[in-house]
Amino acid sequence: MSEIKKQAYFVGGGLASLAGAVYLVEDANFAGEDIHIIEHLPVLGGSNDGAGSADKGFICRGGRMLNEETYENFWDLTSRIPSLDVPNISVKDEILAFDRANPTHSNARLIDGKGQKLPVTDMQFNTADRMKLTKLYFTNEDTLDNVTIRDYFSDHFFTTNFWYMWQTTFAWQEWSSLYEFRRYMRRMMLEFSRIETLEGVTRTPFNQYESIIVPLKEYLTKKGVDFTLRKTVTDLDFKDGNGITVKAIICGEETIPVRENDLVFFTNGAITDNSDNGDYHTPAKYLPNDPPSFALWRKIADKKPGKLGNPDPFYKKPDESKWLSFTPTFTGNFLLKLIEEYSGNRPGSGALMTFRDSSWRMSIVVAAQPHFRNQDKDTTILWGYGLYPDNVGDYVKRPMMECTGEEILTELIYHLHFEEHEAKIKESVVNVIPCIMPFVDALFQPRAKTDRPLVVPDGSTNLALISQFVEIPDDMVFTEEYSVRAARMAVYTLLNTDKQVAPVTPYWRQGEVLLKAIYTSYRT
Known part of the structure; x- marks a missing residue:
């Protein structure tokens, strides 16, 4: 009789789960058909998203910066994934080649209320x-x-x-x-x-969904990994006792049995839970109640007090963790040309421009065009966000979170002091899509050290937690690196391999780096 093979289940379909699946295949000799990724949304990628069309407008909820020097495990992961566009190179090499061809050097980092670039x-x-x-x-x-x-x-x-x-x-x-x-x-x-x-910002050729998630999915699909979308995991059932052994994954009325030697990886908490999009004429909806990934985390943490962390500090105060992003899409490049002339940065070279005196604390980024694969030559986009969406605008006298896409664009035009061009800019608009994310800053919420669980909790035999809400010494959340590092730690620890996760590089202990920082703090 043939031996029943070990199965691996990932609850959540974001970057951490995709990375974990790669490490199971590459470093643990798992067959793809023995790996199962369960995601309640209709698309993989988690917070690494990008969607839309030239006729309806494009949308990115956000974009997390990459860094060549400090993302040790992210670059290991992407070095293993083939580029979809360039033969015989990896996604890592593709990203770094693009970045070096399009280096970042902002000439307009801060703008004052008069529209002047600040030194x-x-x-x-x-x-x-x-x-x-x-x-x-x-x-x-x-x-x-x-x-x-x-x-x-x-x-x-x-x-x-x-x-x-x-x-x-x-x-x-x-x-x-x-x-x-x-x-x-x-x-x-x-x-x-x-x-x-x-x-230090490293750029991807397209948005992060298309430049990172799509190649990962293609790689895993070819390996035979099982993806199940539009299915919500509502509970994890544990074996009786003081230890932590998952025996079943509950999806509403369906139960997926888990044997003791199977593995379960759970993304406990997602910063884009309950996000909502508006459009040019409609504000996004604020939906702070019942975020699914946090609700599941709360449910299983109650079953194992003190062992699986405490989600409450992260998701109980959405008014403190929310902000609003917006993605305008235009026919032609009229606005982008104005911004280029004003800032001194061509698209893709300037990173954030922040309007320092904006009541919304608004910033924008003009990426290299096209930013989407299906973006035609006559279509341009930019991205922006406001950290204080409850505040009334300086020019549009409404709170940002109550504004339509058109009203947000109006506020931007006036902060740029492009009023004389307002009509022509708006004539070129395809759409402006605002997005409210109630939990996007949840990972920065004040908390105790014990509120974040370990990647593999004490006493766990088959459960690992892989999210931005686990505790990893010395590393920093809100990064691609954190997700990949958590996934790699989880795989190597649960399988007790002798393989090593790439360590955090302690630049803060390097003399040359410290001297530059000291000099910067006194620079005039």
């Missing part, structure tokens, strides 16, 4: 700011449970060029966790000395 080489720190940053560098993070950035820094810090740039590059709020802020200051020490140009 930003001076971080504008005073002595107290520098002392606080130095102290934070040496602070034991175990003492920072539930402390916010606002709790720690004085009022002056939040008026500096550094804060405006650091905040909008990574989507911080003043009430975000100091714990996470410290991790970023250490992990992204390389970026501290080039935050005004964003030279």
Whole structure:
């Protein structure tokens, strides 16, 4: 009688699950047909999305920056995946080649209320700011449970060029966790000395769904991996006892039995849960209740108190974790040409432009065109977001989250001081799609260290957690790297292999990097 083969189940179809499946195939000799990815949405990719058409408009809910130096496991993963466009090279090589052909160097990082580009080489720190940053560098993070950035820094810090740039590059709020802020200051020490140009940002040829997720899916499909979409996992059933052994995956009325030697990987918490899109004439809807991935996490955490973390600090205050993004689509490049002349950056070279005095704290990015595979030569797009969607606009006197796509575009036009071109810009509009994400900043919410579970919890025999809400020492959330690192750790740990996850590179301990950071903090 043939031996029944070990099965692997992934609850959630985002980057972490796809990465985990690759590592099972590549490093654990799993057959693709023994790997099952279950996703409640009709599309894979999680927060790495990109969709639309030239006639109805395109949409990206967001885009997480890549970094060549610090994404150790992400580059390992993409080095294993063949490019879909260029023969005989990997996705990694494809991305890096594109980025080097389109280097980032922002000439218009901050814009004031008069539409003037601001000089930003001076971080504008005073002595107290520098002392606080130095102290934070040496602070034991175990003492920072539930402390916010606002709790720690004085009022002056939040008026500096550094804060405006650091905040909008990574989507911080003043009430975000100091714990996470410290991790970023250490992990992204390389970026501290080039935050005004964003030279460390690595770009993909197209949006992240098409440049990363689609090649991963194609690779796994060819390996025979089983994808099930539009199916919602509602519970995990555990074996009795103090340990953690999943014996069944519950999908409403359906039960998927799990044997003790099978593996279960769960994406506990998703930052794009309950997001909603509007259009040019319709605001997006704010839907803060019952996020499915957090609800499932809460349910299983209650079954194993103290072992599977605590989701409450992350999803219980959506008014603190929400922000709104928007994606305008145009026929022709009239607006993009105006922005290029104004900023001094051609599309794809400038990264974020932040309107410092905007009541919405609005920023925009003009990517290299086309940003979508099905975007024709006569269609252009840009992307933007506002960190304070409850605030009334400076020109459109409505809260951002109540605004239509047209109203958001109007606010942008006036912040750029392109009023004289408003009619012509709007004549070229295909659509402007606003998107409200109630939980997009949930991973930055103040929390205790124990609120995030371990990738493989103590006592677990077959369950691993792979999300932005697990605890990985020294690494930083809200990155592609975090998802891939979690997945790789999960696979290697559950299977007890001798393979090693690529370690976090401690740039914060390197003398040259520290000297550049010190110089930057005093630069005028």
